[in-house]
Amino acid sequence: MMKRTTVSPPQFAERLLGWFCKGKLLEEILGDLYEFHEELLDQPNWKRKTIYWFHVFHFLRPSLVKRLSGTQKLNYYGMLKLYLRTSFRQLFKHRLVSAVSLFTLIVGAISFHLIYAWIDNELNMDQFHSKQNRIHLAISKFNKMSDFISVAPGVFFRLDYTQLPEVEKVMVIHAYNEDQIKLKKGAISYPGRAWVVDSVFFDFFDFKLRSGDKEALKNPGNIVVTQEFANKLFPDQNPLGKMVEVNCDQVGLYQIGAVIEDIPANSSINIDFLVPRHSKDFWRRLPTELLLVDQNFDRDAFNTKFETMGRVRERHDKSVMSTLPFSTLYFDRPLEVPLFSKKGDLTNLRAMQLIAVIILIVTVLSLANLQTTIQLTMADRIGIKKVMGASRLSLGFELMVNGLLYFCSSLVVAFLVYELMFPYYLHLLGLDLDQDPMFDLQVLSLVLSFFIAVSFSISFFKIMRVGVTESLVVNTSLFRVPITQRILTTLQYALAIVLLISTSVIFLQLRYMLNKDTGLIQSNIIETNIFELFPSLRQDSVKRMEMLNLHARVVNQLKENMDIIAVSQGTIPINNAYTQSIKRADSDNDFELMHVMSVDTDYDDVFGLEVIDGIFFSDSLESDDNAVVINESAMRHLNIERIDDTELLMHMPGGDIRYSIIGVVKDFHFQHLSHKVKPLILRNFYYADKSFIVRHKAEARKRVLDFMDRLHRDINPDAAFTFYDFEDKVNAQYANEKRMSNVVNGFTLVAILLASSGLFTFAYHETKRRTKEIGIRKVIGANRIQILFVMGKSLLFNILVALLLASPIAWYLMDVWLADFANRVEISWWVFVGVSIVTCLLAVTTVSWQTLKAAGMNPVESLRYE
Amino acid sequence: MLYKVEHIAMSKDYLGELEELILLLIVMLKEEAYGLAIRKALKEQANRNVTIGAVHGTVNRLEKKGLVESMLGGATEERGGRRKRIFTITAMGKKLLQNSQDVKVNIWRQIPELSLDKQ
Numbered sequence: 001m002m003k004r005t006t007v008s009p010p011q012f013a014e015r016l017l018g019w020f021c022k023g024k025l026l027e028e029i030l031g032d033l034y035e036f037h038e039e040l041l042d043q044p045n046w047k048r049k050t051i052y053w054f055h056v057f058h059f060l061r062p063s064l065v066k067r068l069s070g071t072q073k074l075n076y077y078g079m080l081k082l083y084l085r086t087s088f089r090q091l092f093k094h095r096l097v098s099a100v101s102l103f104t105l106i107v108g109a110i111s112f113h114l115i116y117a118w119i120d121n122e123l124n125m126d127q128f129h130s131k132q133n134r135i136h137l138a139i140s141k142f143n144k145m146s147d148f149i150s151v152a153p154g155v156f157f158r159l160d161y162t163q164l165p166e167v168e169k170v171m172v173i174h175a176y177n178e179d180q181i182k183l184k185k186g187a188i189s190y191p192g193r194a195w196v197v198d199s200v201f202f203d204f205f206d207f208k209l210r211s212g213d214k215e216a217l218k219n220p221g222n223i224v225v226t227q228e229f230a231n232k233l234f235p236d237q238n239p240l241g242k243m244v245e246v247n248c249d250q251v252g253l254y255q256i257g258a259v260i261e262d263i264p265a266n267s268s269i270n271i272d273f274l275v276p277r278h279s280k281d282f283w284r285r286l287p288t289e290l291l292l293v294d295q296n297f298d299r300d301a302f303n304t305k306f307e308t309m310g311r312v313r314e315r316h317d318k319s320v321m322s323t324l325p326f327s328t329l330y331f332d333r334p335l336e337v338p339l340f341s342k343k344g345d346l347t348n349l350r351a352m353q354l355i356a357v358i359i360l361i362v363t364v365l366s367l368a369n370l371q372t373t374i375q376l377t378m379a380d381r382i383g384i385k386k387v388m389g390a391s392r393l394s395l396g397f398e399l400m401v402n403g404l405l406y407f408c409s410s411l412v413v414a415f416l417v418y419e420l421m422f423p424y425y426l427h428l429l430g431l432d433l434d435q436d437p438m439f440d441l442q443v444l445s446l447v448l449s450f451f452i453a454v455s456f457s458i459s460f461f462k463i464m465r466v467g468v469t470e471s472l473v474v475n476t477s478l479f480r481v482p483i484t485q486r487i488l489t490t491l492q493y494a495l496a497i498v499l500l501i502s503t504s505v506i507f508l509q510l511r512y513m514l515n516k517d518t519g520l521i522q523s524n525i526i527e528t529n530i531f532e533l534f535p536s537l538r539q540d541s542v543k544r545m546e547m548l549n550l551h552a553r554v555v556n557q558l559k560e561n562m563d564i565i566a567v568s569q570g571t572i573p574i575n576n577a578y579t580q581s582i583k584r585a586d587s588d589n590d591f592e593l594m595h596v597m598s599v600d601t602d603y604d605d606v607f608g609l610e611v612i613d614g615i616f617f618s619d620s621l622e623s624d625d626n627a628v629v630i631n632e633s634a635m636r637h638l639n640i641e642r643i644d645d646t647e648l649l650m651h652m653p654g655g656d657i658r659y660s661i662i663g664v665v666k667d668f669h670f671q672h673l674s675h676k677v678k679p680l681i682l683r684n685f686y687y688a689d690k691s692f693i694v695r696h697k698a699e700a701r702k703r704v705l706d707f708m709d710r711l712h713r714d715i716n717p718d719a720a721f722t723f724y725d726f727e728d729k730v731n732a733q734y735a736n737e738k739r740m741s742n743v744v745n746g747f748t749l750v751a752i753l754l755a756s757s758g759l760f761t762f763a764y765h766e767t768k769r770r771t772k773e774i775g776i777r778k779v780i781g782a783n784r785i786q787i788l789f790v791m792g793k794s795l796l797f798n799i800l801v802a803l804l805l806a807s808p809i810a811w812y813l814m815d816v817w818l819a820d821f822a823n824r825v826e827i828s829w830w831v832f833v834g835v836s837i838v839t840c841l842l843a844v845t846t847v848s849w850q851t852l853k854a855a856g857m858n859p860v861e862s863l864r865y866e
Numbered sequence: 867m868l869y870k871v872e873h874i875a876m877s878k879d880y881l882g883e884l885e886e887l888i889l890l891l892i893v894m895l896k897e898e899a900y901g902l903a904i905r906k907a908l909k910e911q912a913n914r915n916v917t918i919g920a921v922h923g924t925v926n927r928l929e930k931k932g933l934v935e936s937m938l939g940g941a942t943e944e945r946g947g948r949r950k951r952i953f954t955i956t957a958m959g960k961k962l963l964q965n966s967q968d969v970k971v972n973i974w975r976q977i978p979e980l981s982l983d984k985q
Contacts, residue, residue: 008946025922027938031948032902032918038944058919063926 009037010049013056020065029059083401090402094374097764100757101370105410108363109447110418111750115356116443118431122349124266125330125342129206131292134168135326136299137337138289140310142651143318146581146593150337152289153321157310161291166302169292171198172277174285175338179529181248183225183273185233187718189247192229192272193341196283199276204292205269211240212258220279222257229272230259246275247532249284265434268330270341288339291323299323342432347817348740354813355747358495360447362751365492366758367455369485373761375463377768382463383471392464399460403452407445414444429746430739486798489758493802494809496755497839499748501810502817504831506741509818512825513734519668519677520573521608524698525726526705527572529691530554530712551688554711558692561707563700566606569690570599573607573670574729581651582681584638585658591651594634595678597670598685604665606695614643614663617684627684629663634679648681659683672733676822693726756846763795763847767854774854775862787855792847799843803836881966887912888924889963892934892953900939900950901925925953933959 014030021029036055040048091098126132140153152172153159161167174196182191195201201224202214216222223246230239239256246252254275263270277283293302303322310319329337331344375382385395415437422435462484531554534547558567571577581591603609604616616629628648630640640646643661650657659681667677696704705723712721767774774787782790811827818824854862881889891907892899905921908914928934939950955963 025926027948028901028951029918029922031945031950032900032922034946034948035902035944036918055917055919058917059922061919061923063923063930064919 007037007041007048009034009052013053017056017059021059022064022066025064029064079397080401083398084405086398087402087405090374090378091405094377097370097374097761100761101367101374102406102410102413104363104366104370104754104757105406105448105451106414106417107750108359108366108451108754109410109414109444111747112356112359112363112447113418113440113443114425114429115352115359115747116447117433117440119349119352119356121266121433122344125344126266126268126327128264128266129204131204131206132327133325134293134295134297135204136291136293136297136323137326137329138291138306138321138323139335140319140321142316142581143590144320146591147579148320148322148335149579150288150335150339152287153310154289155287157313157316157319157321159309159321163309164302164306166293166297167291168294169200169203171200171204171290171292172287173197173290173339174277174283174287176248176285177338180285181246183229183233184245184247189719190229190233193270194246194248194273194275195271195339196275196277196285199278200292201274204290207263207267208261210259210261211238212256214258216257217274217276219257220276221255222276223254224258224260224274225256226260226262226272228262230256250280250282252279254279265432268340268342268344286338288337290326290339299325345736347820348736351740351817352743355499355744358499358751359747359754360450362492362495362754362758363451364454364458365488366754367451368458369489369758370761371455371459372462372485373765375459376466376765379463379466379471383466383468386468387472395464396460399456403456407448407452411445411448414448415441418444429743430735431743485762489755489762490798490802490805492755492758493799493839493843494805496748496751497802497806497835498810498813499744499751500835500839501806501831502814503741503744503748504835505810505814505818505825505827506737506744508825508831509821510734510737510741513673513737513821513823514731516669516673516823518673518730519609519666521606521695522727522730524701525606525693525695526708526723527691527693527726527729528708528712528721528723530715531689532716534687534689548688550715554715557711558694561704563697563704563707565695565697566602567695568600568603568606568693569686569688570603570606570693571597572691572693572726572729573597573668574733575671577670577680580681583649583651584640585647585649591649594681595670596681596683598687599629599682600684600686603682606693607668609668610666611663612666614661616663616665617682625684626657626659627662628659629665629682630661631665631677631680631682632667633677634681635664637679673823674821752842756842759795759843760846760849763791763850766791766795767850771854771857771862774851775857775859778855778859779863784852784855788844788848788851791851792844795843795847796840799840803832803839807832881962882924884914884916884920884924885928886963886966887914888921889928889933889955889959892925893955893960893963897939897952899953904953928959929953932956933962 014033017029017033018026033052033055037048037052040051043051129135137150138153139148139150140157141148154161154170155172161170176194176196178191178193181194182189184190197217199215199217201217210227212224216224223244225233225239233239233244234242239259242256243253244256246254306321306323309321310316324334329340330342331346331349333340333343382395418440419435419437425431426433531547531551535543537544555567558564577595577597579593580596582594582596583589583591599617601617601619604611609616611629612632614629617627630638630643630648634640635643638646638648640661643664646661648659648661650659665682669677670680671678694704694708708723709721712719770791774791777787777790814827818827887908888904891904891911894911895903895907901918901921904925905916905918908916908921925934925936929936933956934953935956936951936953939952941947941949
């Protein structure tokens with residue numbers, strides 16, 4: 001017996017075929033398709049439907065399609081032809097308005113899609129990993145008071161994960177960034193981001209392989225690189241099997257065992273290569289731990305069990321373990337995790353969504369205005385059609401053909417422009433997105449049809465309300481602009497003003513942050529790395545001694561240079577402080593985490609730190625080893641009155657250490673300005689292989705750079721001298737705010753442009769309507785400016801209403817945004833005044849284009865037919 | 867000896883490659899020569915994957931040229947109660963097929979080694 005069909009072919013397809021296929025062929029065609037559908041039943045649903053529809057559309061061929069009978073030809077085909085022709089005529093007759101309409105459509109659609117693509121990318125972050133919901137990050141803290149940290153608890157507390165049946169796999173990761181690891185091919189170094197991972201990496205994450213296999217990491221002699229990075233190392237060669245040297249705190253020769261495809265934009269993990277963790281027995285970067293759990297994982301129940309697991313060891317009897325789901329870490333990351341190179345920002349996302357909606361509304365309103373203007377001038381034609389007995393349906397059909405014309409032309413242009421300008425947009429807005437033409441085409445056509453459908457319907461219903469007699473008797477260009485259109489224009493302008501105010505405030509905040517005195521000298525400081533990592537005593541004590549001698553020579557040379565004011569190898573004060581458990585030695589409170597930075601004796605000279613009490617570290621002091629300098633905030637926080645009386649206790653794995661406080665420095669910002677200055681402890685300790693921070697005399701920059709270049713070449717004959725300006729690095733912290741500012745700027749421009757095009761048509765229509773009035777006013781003796789004032793008066797009123805509507809909304813939105821910043825500007829009244837002036841000027845310019853043209857005309861021209 | 871090829875009535879009645887294949891398959895399939903079966907045979911015999919629409923288009927063209935004729939067969943359940951249209955070749959169709967083969971055989975015979983490789 002035949003397998004019974006449980007799924008019948010799509011009804012709609014059959015009906016569609018019924019419409020366009022020749023009647024006598026229909027039966028066999030449908031029969032064949034039915035049988036064919038049966039054959040496809042074992043295919044997945046979407047595939048079956050796609051194949052089926054593909055075949056249905058291939059019945060659209062001349063020999064199978066119905067011929068139109070004579071009357072049908074006249075009625076349908078002929079009508080379509082007529083409508084197309086009149087649509088074209090309309091398009092050319094109202095060249096200006098049509099061009100503005102098309103422009104509005106294209107700009108609106110492209111802008112919306114760009115934001116949409118970004119939002120889509122954000123919301124789909126990391127979703128391509130099939131086990132995304134089963135991956136959890138293990139975190140821990142030493143006691144209830146301290147903060148959670150992401151250092152691998154399994155490694156740190158020596159947990160036994162086999163006791164937890166929910167955990168299928170554990171992966172320990174040491175994440176290295178560009179400054180910390182590089183691949184070397186011969187003498188050339190390629191710094192990159194890398195994970196030193198356990199071989200189970202591909203059991204966790206679904207990064208696609210280009211070549212090689214997923215078992216590659218099992219072999220300790222292999223590494224895995226991305227296609228992009230492989231292209232850098234071995235351009236135009238097959239990288240598989242090539243040898244490279246990994247160079248970080250460990251050095252070793254590895255073979256490329258697999259190549260993964262480029263990391264997509266919707267991945268918060270962005271790495272250049274993977275190194276098997278078991279290839280060396282120690283890696284200096286702190287480990288992080290991810291757990292792969294089973295399907296029925298209950299996080300709360302697990303966390304309760306997991307919480308106390310570290311307490312089996314007496315030293316950690318207060319420790320707390322926990323987990324965080326990987327799927328929420330992108331937007332909600334309560335602690336520093338070294339694994340991820342991106343972090344989502346919900347405020348940004350909401351802002352972008354808001355902008356997308358604003359663009360959508362402004363475009364639709366603009367377009368509706370433009371179309372109504374065209375339709376109003378054609379009211380007489382429609383009146384005649386109505387007299388001849390045209391139904392609403394056929395009038396609507398005509399408008400639809402018109403809309404279709406707009407749709408096709410704008411889709412082609414928008415799509416081409418979008419695809420061609422794509423890299424440029426990304427660069428301009430600083431976004432990270434992958435190009436996907438099919439997706440773009442879908443969204444663009446959807447958005448465009450939405451724009452056209454809504455705006456055309458609005459204009460259609462407006463024009464339908466004009467009575468037949470009215471449209472035929474009265475000169476059509478005398479119709480007043482409908483009140484709804486005025487309201488729409490005002491609304492649209494209000495939205496544009498919201499954006500304009502926002503962009504001003506964001507700009508001011510950005511400028512404030514970039515220029516704020518952080519308490520540090522920022523200019524004329526360069527940072528460069530001269531020494532590679534020194535081997536440890538255990539690794540190679542002879543080489544280490546040699547290196548240290550070399551280091552002493554370099555330091556001497558730097559200090560002797562007259563152009564150099566100060567040299568330090570301390571911590572660069574940009575988000576580099578680490579945290580340590582600290583408390584006052586004489587208090588009974590628990591330890592708490594405080595920021596600590598390692599500095600050396602000249603650190604205060606390089607950055608111009610102001611010592612307000614006691615002294616800074618100096619070479620002559622023997623006791624510096626157990627001394628610290630604190631900042632004002634720490635002094636306040638710990639309630640220290642006299643530093644001589646107080647000592648600090650630092651919690652260390654090997655036992656707590658006492659520190660005496662020798663000085664206090666004025667507060668300076670060592671973090672992003674969205675944070676307040678936190679308590680900071682400075683220790684006198686430095687690694688000789690850390691990079692050099694050099695402050696030089698302003699006029700001697702070139703000489704110093706040449707000198708450093710020579711010095712660098714002496715030590716590293718093969719490598720090129722590179723350096724960073726400290727000021728650039730400080731500014732780079734504000735890249736996120738800068739991007740936000742760029743994005744809002746760009747779309748504000750778009751919104752204003754679109755809103756202005758709406759206002760422009762408004763003025764265009766008004767001027768046409770009142771040409772005679774202008775003529776009469778001129779005859780009586782009015783000059784251009786007076787006429788401009790009369791014409792602009794009513795529009796200016798609209799703008800004022802828009803301003804009143806927009807200001808409180810914009811103020812509220814910006815107040816919410818600024819609440820995230822500990823150091824923020826106040827929203828002052830003159831922002832609103834400035835925006836008002838700009839908006840009014842813009843409106844006057846828009847209006848005057850048309851009005852001045854009319855006012856410049858000889859009044860005889862406009863009045864002669866009366 | 868060379869074969870003289872008989873001239874066929876209308877010169878526009880040459881056969882396209884797909885047309886010829888389908889015509890041949892109609893002869894081969896006999897009572898089972900309807901749209902979907904022809905498509906299946908095309909896949910099996912010539913490894914050609916075409917849409918059902920393409921097959922229908924071609925057989926309709928063939929019918930218009932008078933090379934095949936058709937009649938409706940019985941309705942079956944697996945076709946949703948619709949009848950098949952069974953195609954049979956006409957005398958003219960046979961003649962054209964024969965002619966087409968003759969032309970090719972004739973040309974092949976003029977290639978001395980009967981092989982393309984050595985040309």
